[in-house]
Amino acid sequence: MSYLMSILMGLIQGVAEFLPISSSGHLALFQAFFGMEDVEANHMFFTVLLHFGTLISVCVVYWRDILDMIREFFLGIAALCGRRDTGVTPPPARRLVLLIIVATLPLFVMVFLNDAISTLFANPILVSCALMATGFVLYFSDRMAKGHKTAKNATVVDALIVGCGQALAVIPGLSRSGTTISVGMMRGFDRAFAVRFSFLMSLPAVLGANILEIKDAVAAGFPMEELPVYLVGVAVSAVVGYFAIRLVKSLSDKGKFGKFAYYCWAVGLGSLIAGIVKFGILA
Template sequence: MTLLQALFLGLLQGVTEFLPVSSSGHLAIAQHFLDGFEQPGVLFDVMLHVGTMVAVIIYFWRDIQAIAVSPFRRGGDSGVHRKMLLLILVGSVPTALIGLSFKDFFEGLFDNMTVVSSMLLVTGTLLFVSERFRRGTRKQGQLTLGDALVVGTVQGLAIIPGISRSGSTIAALLLKGVDGETAARFSFLLALPAVFGAALLSLRHFSAVPAGELPLYLAGTAMAFVSGYLSIRFLLAVIRRRRLFAFALYCWAAGALFLTISL
């Protein structure tokens, strides 16, 4: 892997992690066409996800801090924040069960361009349907345990490359009557435990990374952080304006193009 490849993949991850177009699908396609690209397991991909999750932590730092200390406080909004902590924990259970049970199977799909392209078509359809039939205005305080379980399950299935994690989880919440900005915020916060867990599982691959390539991994991670931070702002603005149709069209076009090439 070269420095240019690392920076390019970091930029690609940062832009597509929060825009609902599947970062895993774009990384799989890009890596497929990059000459000489190799990584132990999916360690580089996980490092890039860590970069974008650091962007989430910084962007939503006040929310995260309030949620973290809520069990030790009373009064004010602490009750709402304790409920959010519970929802994140509950939603993380199905994600963990799916991820741990099918991890090796899903990782094996990253080299299957037919699957990746087909799942981009699925992502486009999810975005189209959710934008067409979004019907509610439920806010953070109105989220339920049922919402958390549904979104956690969807997030677990989004390990399949080509299924957008942010797109599918936001779509699920929109279809359940949740306000767009609330859906995006919960989607981003719910991803933190999943990415942290994936990073821990991938630590075993660090010994297989040549010492000379470690700076490249860090450069890609830094690029993912910077571009991811900017993408969060952009996506929240898009959701407020109810303009997910454009991303549905993009996913259909990209999926159809690479499906044609793979076949």
């Protein structure tokens, strides 16, 4: 792998992982139209590292929330073990831990559908249609009434429904961040909290997915001579991902989240036409 390819894939991962434009959809389309299938097949460990790069981005932006959640997680366990019921409402950080755990549950169902979902990546027509569907989700998200729910008053049902949106977004072309943020706002989440919750709930989701892939990645081999090239891609995905998160937070606060809809429509329609022409779908 060249440094240029490493930088390109790091850029795609960092931008598309957090902007509501579907990183999986973009990578699937790049593989289909630009012959990049061999990159993922021959450099599986690199693709795993790229995701860890974007995890670093989330940790940097939300490090205070993460530290609070870790502390409250153990305090919550201690309270349960001590069977102490003081009648005091749990702090928001502790409730946030519970909400994220609940939101992650629907992903366990998708583990059993992993093989079926993997085949969807080879279908650029389906990916293109999913991208256009993402566009409609984003377009209407800005037209919803402003909600006021935060970690203090969001319910377990709210978290479970947002988690179902995250599970559905494993389909390539459906944006994970776009879907979860939009579903959160449908459930009455405050815009800022919807973005924060979406990115924080990505931590166990992405980490869990990568743990499942590490076995296959290690089995595929890790060429030590490629390590410098890999690290460049990881650094690019982490830095670009950091600024992508900042951009999403800014646009969401201003009610301009739906601006990404036009991009998804354009790319989805363009790739749909290109797919029909190149692969002769209608022939």
